[in-house]
Amino acid sequence: MTLEILGIAVLWLFLFFYVIVGSIDFGAGFFNAYSAFTNKQHILTNIIQRYLSPVWEVTNVFFVFFFVGMIGFFPLTAYYYGTTLLVPASLALILLSIRGSYYAFATYGAKINHRGYIYMYGLSGLLLPASLSPVLAMSEGGFINMVNDSPQLDYWALFTSPLTWSIVVLSLTAVLYISAVFLTWYANKAGDEKATDLLRKYALGWAAPAIITATGIIIELRTHNAEHFARIMDLWWLFGISSLLFLGTVFLIWKRRKYGLAFILLVGQFFTAFFAYGVSHYPYLLYPHLTIYDSFTNESMAISLIIAFVAGLGLLLPSLYLLFRLFLFDKDYVKGKSDYHA
Amino acid sequence: MGFEETAFLSRILTLMTLSFHILYATIGVGVPLMIMIAQWVGIKKKDDHYILMARRWARGFVITVAVGVVTGTIIGLQLSLLWPNFMQVAGNVIALPLFMETFAFFFEAIFLGIYLYTWDRFEDQRKHLLLLIPVALGAAASSVFITIVNAFMNAPQGFEMLNGQLINVQPLLAIFNPAMPTKVAHVVATAFMTCAFLLASIAALRILSGSKHVYHKKALYLMMKLGLVFSIATALIGDFSGKYLAEYQPEKLAAAEWHFETEANAGLVMFGVLNGEEVKYAIRVPYALSILAHGVPSEEVIGINELAENDVPIPPLWIHYLFDTMVTIGMSLAALSFVYVVAAWRGWSFIQAKWFRFLLLLGGPLALVAIEAGWWFTEVGRQPWILRNFMTTQEAATTSGNVDLMIILFGGLYIILGIGTIVVLTRMYRRNPVEQELAQRQVQKGGEQG
Numbered sequence: 074m075t076l077e078i079l080g081i082a083v084l085w086l087f088l089f090f091y092v093i094v095g096s097i098d099f100g101a102g103f104f105n106a107y108s109a110f111t112n113k114q115h116i117l118t119n120i121i122q123r124y125l126s127p128v129w130e131v132t133n134v135f136f137v138f139f140f141v142g143m144i145g146f147f148p149l150t151a152y153y154y155g156t157t158l159l160v161p162a163s164l165a166l167i168l169l170s171i172r173g174s175y176y177a178f179a180t181y182g183a184k185i186n187h188r189g190y191i192y193m194y195g196l197s198g199l200l201l202p203a204s205l206s207p208v209l210a211m212s213e214g215g216f217i218n219m220v221n222d223s224p225q226l227d228y229w230a231l232f233t234s235p236l237t238w239s240i241v242v243l244s245l246t247a248v249l250y251i252s253a254v255f256l257t258w259y260a261n262k263a264g265d266e267k268a269t270d271l272l273r274k275y276a277l278g279w280a281a282p283a284i285i286t287a288t289g290i291i292i293e294l295r296t297h298n299a300e301h302f303a304r305i306m307d308l309w310w311l312f313g314i315s316s317l318l319f320l321g322t323v324f325l326i327w328k329r330r331k332y333g334l335a336f337i338l339l340v341g342q343f344f345t346a347f348f349a350y351g352v353s354h355y356p357y358l359l360y361p362h363l364t365i366y367d368s369f370t371n372e373s374m375a376i377s378l379i380i381a382f383v384a385g386l387g388l389l390l391p392s393l394y395l396l397f398r399l400f401l402f403d404k405d406y407v408k409g410k411s412d413y414h415a
Numbered sequence: 416m417g418f419e420e421t422a423f424l425s426r427i428l429t430l431m432t433l434s435f436h437i438l439y440a441t442i443g444v445g446v447p448l449m450i451m452i453a454q455w456v457g458i459k460k461k462d463d464h465y466i467l468m469a470r471r472w473a474r475g476f477v478i479t480v481a482v483g484v485v486t487g488t489i490i491g492l493q494l495s496l497l498w499p500n501f502m503q504v505a506g507n508v509i510a511l512p513l514f515m516e517t518f519a520f521f522f523e524a525i526f527l528g529i530y531l532y533t534w535d536r537f538e539d540q541r542k543h544l545l546l547l548i549p550v551a552l553g554a555a556a557s558s559v560f561i562t563i564v565n566a567f568m569n570a571p572q573g574f575e576m577l578n579g580q581l582i583n584v585q586p587l588l589a590i591f592n593p594a595m596p597t598k599v600a601h602v603v604a605t606a607f608m609t610c611a612f613l614l615a616s617i618a619a620l621r622i623l624s625g626s627k628h629v630y631h632k633k634a635l636y637l638m639m640k641l642g643l644v645f646s647i648a649t650a651l652i653g654d655f656s657g658k659y660l661a662e663y664q665p666e667k668l669a670a671a672e673w674h675f676e677t678e679a680n681a682g683l684v685m686f687g688v689l690n691g692e693e694v695k696y697a698i699r700v701p702y703a704l705s706i707l708a709h710g711v712p713s714e715e716v717i718g719i720n721e722l723a724e725n726d727v728p729i730p731p732l733w734i735h736y737l738f739d740t741m742v743t744i745g746m747s748l749a750a751l752s753f754v755y756v757v758a759a760w761r762g763w764s765f766i767q768a769k770w771f772r773f774l775l776l777l778g779g780p781l782a783l784v785a786i787e788a789g790w791w792f793t794e795v796g797r798q799p800w801i802l803r804n805f806m807t808t809q810e811a812a813t814t815s816g817n818v819d820l821m822i823i824l825f826g827g828l829y830i831i832l833g834i835g836t837i838v839v840l841t842r843m844y845r846r847n848p849v850e851q852e853l854a855q856r857q858v859q860k861g862g863e864q865g
Contacts, residue, residue: 130484130524137491138517144495145514148506155499159815162496163824170485170828177481178839223814370507377511377586385518392525392549399529 076375077356077365080146083382084139085351091135092347093251093340098125098132099198100252102172104275106195109188113271120260120268128400129176131393133169145378149368153359157217157226158208165204171197199245206244210237213298214360224362236293243286247343250279254322254339258332273326280323284316287346298360304353311349318342422812425497428822432490433794434787435829439483441786444558444603445610446476447551451544453637458540464630465637467852470534472614475840477531482832484524489825497818501801501811504581508574509567511586516560523553555603562602566594569793570663571802593663597656598793604652605745605789608645609782611638612748616779619772621849630849635775639755642778646749653745654707661708664803665717667796670730671738672704673697677718681705686739689732730796737792744785748778 101124105117144151175194211217216231217224231237253276260268291312295302305312318341325335356364369375450469457465495502505513526549537543573589575582615638618631660668668674673684675692681704687697702712709716719729751774758766765771801808 128528130481130528131521133484133488134517134521134524137488138521140492140495141510141513141517144502144506145510148503148510151495151499151502151506155495155502156813156815159496159813159821160817162492163821166489166492167824167828169488170832173481173485173488174832174835177478177485178835225815370510371581371584373584374507374510374586378514381511381515381518385515385521389518389521389525392522396525396529400532 076372076379077369079379080142080369080375081351081355081358081365083379084142084146085348087135087142088139089344089347091132091139092247093343094128094132094135096202096248096251097255098129098172098252099201100248100250101125101256102175102198103195103249104252104256104272106192106198108271109191109195117256117268117271120256120263120265123263124259124400125176128396129172131396133173136169142378146370146375147358147365147368148370149363150358153217153224153363154208154211156224157211160226161204161207165201168197168201168204172201199248202244202248203241206240207231207237210234210240212354212357212359213294213301214357214362215297217359217362219362234297236290236297239286239290239293243283243290246279246282246286250276250283251339251343253279254326254332254336257326258336261332269332273329276326277323280319280326284319301353301357301360304355305349308349308353311345311352315342315346315349318345419809421814421816421818422809424818424822425812426808428818428825429490429493429497430791430794431822431826431829432486432493433790435833436483436486436490437786437790438783439479439486440558441606441609441783442476442479442613443483444554444606445608446472446479446614447547447554448607449610449614449638449641450476451547451551452641453634454540454544454547456637458544462633463856464633464853466540467849467856468630468634471844471849471852473531473534475843477527478836478839478843480527482836485832486829487520497813498801498811499813501806504802504806505564505567507581508571508584508586508589509564512560512563512590516557519553519556519560521553523550523557526550526553558602558606559599562599563590563592563595565793566598567592568800568802569598569797570594571805576805594659597652597659600652601649601656601789604645604648605786608642608649608745608748609779609786611642611645612752612782613779614638615642616776619775619778623769623772623776626848626850628850628853630853636759639752639759639775642748643752643756646745646752649745650749653742657707658709661716664796666719666722666727666729667734667793668708669717669719669722670732671734671792671796673719673732673735674704674716675719677715677721679705679715680712681708681716683707684735685743689735728799730798734792734796737788737795740788741785741792744781744788748782748785751775751778 101117101121105121108117171193175190175197179190179194210231211226213236216227216234218227219225253272257269257272257276260272291302291305294305318338321338322335322342325331325338356366358365358368370378450472453465453472454469457463457467457469526546530543530546530550533543533546567589570592571589572592573585573587615635618635618638621628621631622635657668660671673687673689673694674681680702683700683703684694685698685700687694689695704716705712705714708714723729755766755771755775757763797803799807799809801811
């Protein structure tokens with residue numbers, strides 16, 4: 074394995090974690106707002122406060138880790154993506170601020186639970202993936218042109234492309250589906266039957282749209298980026314495994330059995346699909362301008378980053394384990410029997 | 416939009432983001448230590464007032480941290496969005512501390528979550544206190560790593576530039592650059608100092624608004640002692656920073672001091688106005704500049720004119736006022752805490768007077784002003800460079816338009832976040848004053864004088 078591949082694999086793995094924990098976070102906010110809208114508010118609010126509040130900062134670090142790591146391992150991406158993403162990334166930052174401030178002001182602080190704020194928080198959860206996911210469309214090429222030696226984003230092409238919109242729609246359905254499956258499990262663990270029933274319905278409802286939009290993207294790619302499409306076809310069996318795992322999740326949720334296993338299968342489903350997509354994208358970071366090889370940092374920096382990464386992971390994994398044991402696997406905490414907030 | 420204008424607008428947006436973020440970042444670095452000390456004192460003295468102090472501070476702290484996470488994410492990404500050419504070089508040479516900072520923050524965020532949600536979960540308070548150590552360490556480490564990157568911008572090393580190509584990169588050499596020791600020490604010490612004065616300000620405010628509870632006096636005394644310790648540390652480090660500047664960035668020192676002619680026995684210029692090269696209405700402290708720069712009065716300090724003759728770009732001369740603001744506030748706070756601690760020890764009663772408490776109330780906000788002045792000083796003082804002697808700020812900026820729109824967008828965001836923080840914090844503490852919480856928790860211990 075070359076250093077380039079090791080570097081991108083680590084970053085892709087962290088992006089995958091962000092997709093999962095971020096989706097749970099974004100979707101929960103949306104469901105919360107939706108139930109406030111339909112006056113079923115208290116069913117979900119507790120669950121969200123118990124799980125999301127302690128871990129949202131950790132969720133956010135996965136995102137920061139990804140882009141800081143990207144600059145570290147592939148500094149040339151700063152030039153291409155940094156220049157072109159000013160507007161979309163700034164919008165994403167604003168949305169992120171709405172979410173962060175909701176935690177700061179509404180759940181930690183004086184409990185400002187104004188309805189408008191709940192809706193804003195919920196809506197930002199949908200707009201955020203919608204504003205981040207077009208980056209994936211951009212990476213497929215055709216939207217960034219070199220004008221006077223500097224990269225420029227062609228907004229018109231980007232926003233009229235069916236590929237962009239399929240990716241945006243996929244990001245939305247995936248967020249809602251991932252979140253609903255996780256929260257079904259969490260609500261069930263908390264012994265909250267009402268919430269479990271409601272979330273189970275959401276999970277089943279969003280399953281079909283998620284898989285349909287995912288398939289749609291592959292079809293879009295066929296016309297947009299034939300080279301990438303061909304490589305995806307070479308990896309058809311990975312996408313096959315992913316589909317089987319999807320069916321497993323839906324079956325378990327349908328039969329109201331083993332919600333924990335259902336969530337694990339879901340993580341497996343997204344993991345295989347996400348990595349199959351990543352592998353088929355190789356070696357390009359940005360079609361056709363940038364590959365992982367021509368944008369890679371120097372060798373001494375790469376090695377020192379990897380050493381730092383391994384050392385950091387040694388510190389991080391036990392801490393993450395402790396965090397999840399306390400807030401995810403601790404029965405009393407999940408059920409709301411123990412409250413030790415400062 | 417022209418390149419020059421884009422670069423200027425990018426500077427404005429970065430200035431806005433950093434000026435806003437640094438307030439939260441400073442609190443984020445300093446307050447965990449204060450919480451730790453209060454909780455530790457509480458355990459040692461078996462005084463529940465201090466334990467409650469730690470608890471109440473932690474409750475407010477988490478709100479500032481949440482906003483700090485948001486603004487920190489913003490500046491992290493804005494660096495690449497606004498200065499893509501700089502980040503491309505930085506990624507190659509100084510990415511290691513940036514990368515380590517995310518780990519440090521990860522560590523801090525995890526344990527902060529655990530610490531906050533486990534109050535009273537342990538029989539033994541000491542176990543709970545242990546959970547705070549990673550928070551304080553992670554917070555301090557974050558500031559160390561980020562300051563290293565800033566130090567590198569002032570004194571870049573650990574690489575060579577050959578025909579626009581970076582060769583022979585040595586990440587560790589880049590980290591241990593000459594600016595790093597003084598800069599890191601200065602940032603960490605001033606964060607502790609600022610937080611001590613901020614928390615003291617809050618206690619002073621409560622006393623001034625009529626609360627007679629001993630809780631506030633204990634908080635005030637503890638924070639003034641810490642404020643004194645860290646302001647002495649800051650003054651010592653400041654002296655070393657002067658020597659660093661004289662050696663490695665003489666143009667910054669000369670501009671800050673309006674020191675035009677190279678000379679020995681150089682005096683330190685404080686305040687004043689500039690009329691051409693003539694300094695008017697200033698206070699001159701004889702020999703002080705030579706001592707600051709080299710430790711002895713007889714040493715020569717290089718002046719602006721000599722540097723300009725050698726084609727060294729001179730930063731804008733108005734940084735003199737930023738420098739003065741920072742140093743004056745720092746010194747005044749050191750004096751204030753010194754007087755308070757001595758008077759409290761000798762039992763002098765003037766520190767109980769209203770006017771003195773009013774000074775204590777001013778301490779916290781002034782410390783924040785000094786933090787802002789200090790960062791503006793070091794950033795403007797590095798101009799025209801973003802990476803001294805290698806890349807100008809102009810060259811580093813984005814070529815993309817729309818920066819003006821982003822200024823409006825983020826400006827609005829910072830105003831909302833700033834107001835939100837103040838409203839939420841005051842509302843939270845006002846709804847649950849110390850007296851009420853003490854009564855609820857039926858704290859009986861803690862009667863002894865602090």
